[in-house]
Amino acid sequence: MTGWSDDTIWWAVYPLGFLGASTRPADGNRPLEHRLPALEGWLDYLLSIGCNGLALGPIFESVSHGYDTLDYFRIDPRLGDEDDLAHLVRACHDRGIRVALDGVFNHVSAAYPDLLAALAGGPGAPTADMFHIDWSTNPPTRLNFEGSDDLVRLNHESGAVRELVTRVMNHWLDLGVDAWRLDAAYAVPPAFWAPVLADVRAAHPQAFVWGEVIHGDYARIVADSTMDSLTEYELWKATWSSLADENFYELDWTLTRHNEFCESFTPLTFLGNHDTTRIASRVGGAKAILAATVLFTVAGTPSIYYGDEQGFHGVKYDRAWGDDEVRPVMPARPDELSELGADVLRYYQQLVSIRRRNPWLVRARTTVTQLANDRIDYEAWDPDERTRRLHVALGVGESVTARIADSGGELFAFEG
Template identity: 30%
Template sequence: MGYINESVIYNIYPLGFCGAPRDNDGKLVYRLDKIYDCIDHLKKMSVNVLVFNPLFESSRHGYDTIDYRKVDCRLGDNNSFKKICNTLHENGIKVILDGVFNHVGRDFFAFKDVQQNLGNSRYCNWFQNLNFGGRSPKGDPFWYEGWAGHYDLVKLNLQNDEVVNYLLDSVKFWIDEFDIDGLRLDAADCIDLEFFKKLRNVCKSEKPDFWLYGEITHGDYNRWANDNLLDSVTNYECYKGIYSSHNDHNYFEIAHSLNRQFGNGGIYRNIYTFNFVDNHDVNRISSDLKDKNHLKNVYTLMYTMPGVPSIYYGSEYGIEGKRTQFSDYELRPCLDLNNVENADYDLLNHIIKLGKVRLALDALKYGKFDNVNIMNEKLVYKRFTDNQTVFVAFNLTDHDEKIGFDTGCNAKLTDVLNDNEVIDVNGYCELSLKPYSSRILVVNDGSFKVNFDDECEVKTVTADVPTKKEKKVEKLKKVQKGRYRHFKGTEYEVLGVSTHSETGEKLVIYMSVDGKETLWARPYDMFTDVVEHNGKKINRFTLLS
């Protein structure tokens, strides 16, 4: 079945995560190097796959591609990303990139050629429905099809063999040069299925366990995920069911979806779906839930249902974010994952436990699914293989509850989510559940347990990647008002320098520019200091303007 069954996925939107300018300013800044500081955090959560939303060179948000074979300069360059990939692989973390093959940006080289040479351009047939019988909404003396009516996103003509070969060669480039392990296919429902067939053949011939999953928001998943096309799809049906069943106190909703998809006779039993509770296109789960006490149950459900779980960066801390009619930027903030404001560390610790539990239990990674007891506010289902059975029980109420179910065995249940508590059962079992809680119960002889004490080991890259000769870095001579960037990528506005009333120490006063306008104070000497980061000496803060 490939590596994905043994995986916990983490998903970042690089341009937002790194605090890149919204418009490509053409300046090369190694913002994505902040990934190095996140590896120990990822490994504590048992993350072993990292999905990068678009990082190819683009004009603005990543989905308006300029160059399919170049890392966006706002994030770094190809050499720096190659080093990142090597480091992630050294630490047991696979790399999946976002393949945006339905459309390109208006600055894409072939479209620029059409703008310059009009009907004489050799690239006229690269774009969907391009003709010279009218003007585009962008003022071009020709018409073309924009994706979903967005004319900054120019639809590619995937019936053109030259376009297809260009894209496939680009994919081979990322596999050969960066050893990537998979692709997320953006807007997969809009892409010609024959292209996916060719893409699969290329990727699987390069790496047999290469994983392809498509962004599908509706429809029959079997149309895209099968032995001829993609391996998997985004499970939007259960994404909605997970949060709304908690909001409505109606576990029947998610139980119905799970049974429809994965139960006996389920229509998606042969698809290992990509499961999520939020991403860069939808509200953060903490903003969608009416009662944040349900967060733990939400994640327990996602980690124990069939398919692979994915965490969207920052949501492990319970951060909030809603999309608006005009912008998705609140969903894609710049974050230091080791220093998140108002972090919910109780939720993080719960997710750390879930990661260890998932990877320890074959029934969760490979097992079949069956509902056992469904009630409005309580739910029990089981995951099972020939060699292991696991019951998962939920209570979404604000008080203690009991729920009974037939275990079908005379054995013991070990609750691996709650201190490896051992419970004797003889057929029918009635369990107590605390408010807003869940249990993950493994059928065994009483000796089974999951160890939560293992420490992760973060390895450094050993690959020989060429780098430019370093220049001598000197300490900042003077701090003035203006915009500065911290060496981890976050930007701040320096308001001035003050003097401590008791000690006389000079302090730099600065403010975050993420919309929250949090005030900070740092000793002057520390603010102007040089630090070592990823083997290089750099300024702790760099003046931008």
């Protein structure tokens, strides 16, 4: 585990949406548009929340939404160029902010040049083994990702794929980025990552790497892949559904699981991301503050999806472009944000401040002390120094309440 990650709270951004770039496919080559520099105007805002990590969604050249990669070594012209990214990384580092990139290494665009070369050249083509292609059909059949004809799966048994991924990760770490999120890591054999990450860490021992894993044996996946962490969707789901259903027994059960995971690794914890309905849309604005209370008082490396700290709403739909609501454009500058989100931001700042004053929470364990459908009380405590503990009480009965206290008294109170 990379030491600096213990002190990191990420602010996660989907750049194409945040910066107002079109995510629809275009006819012909796209013009170069320097949008990435606008993110520099948000770095002080990131710090004002209490975050110190900027986790960027896909920024490499792609056909549409960023997860259909065309070129891993070129910044998407809708966002800018390599100089723009290098300047952004320097601006982040000048402020003590770490930078993570999104590595989409499970699949590529159906128009990916090496794939087209393979289909044109047949099974003997130099790039043919990089992809899952059934050559017995006419035309050959590609193995697509989750039913999308636009996304074609890489063959992770291919040495060429292993070399490509290693080269891409090192290339951008050489430029100065600090971390990688591995997209759709749940669909990649965990053993694929071990030799890749060994080579990456040989060149960049301080790099932090986490995988997007939705379900499965989390501890085993971390061990086999050698990733530092992974996304804990179990805690995400239990948090919002316990609040939505007013049934804290699910959260109680999941906190026990969470303790077990933390014996093996430090999970990447979150309330939302570019693929999920906003927490405020799922549970309402008041209960969303309770969700944030959980996020910042249990173990893990927390990540805030941009806009959640402002109480943004947005629903993910199961249809074409159904992610648009949860990937919104932001104003040109933070001072143009609506005042409607100011109260939510202040609650986030208070919660992050508690987290900062109790850095041991990254490795905390939780013990539930009172439980009912509409109420849960728990203690978060330091396994290395058990006198360090916080008392957390959440209620969703006639009123929605959250309290955090330590031995010195109340630290946080919310009623909505």
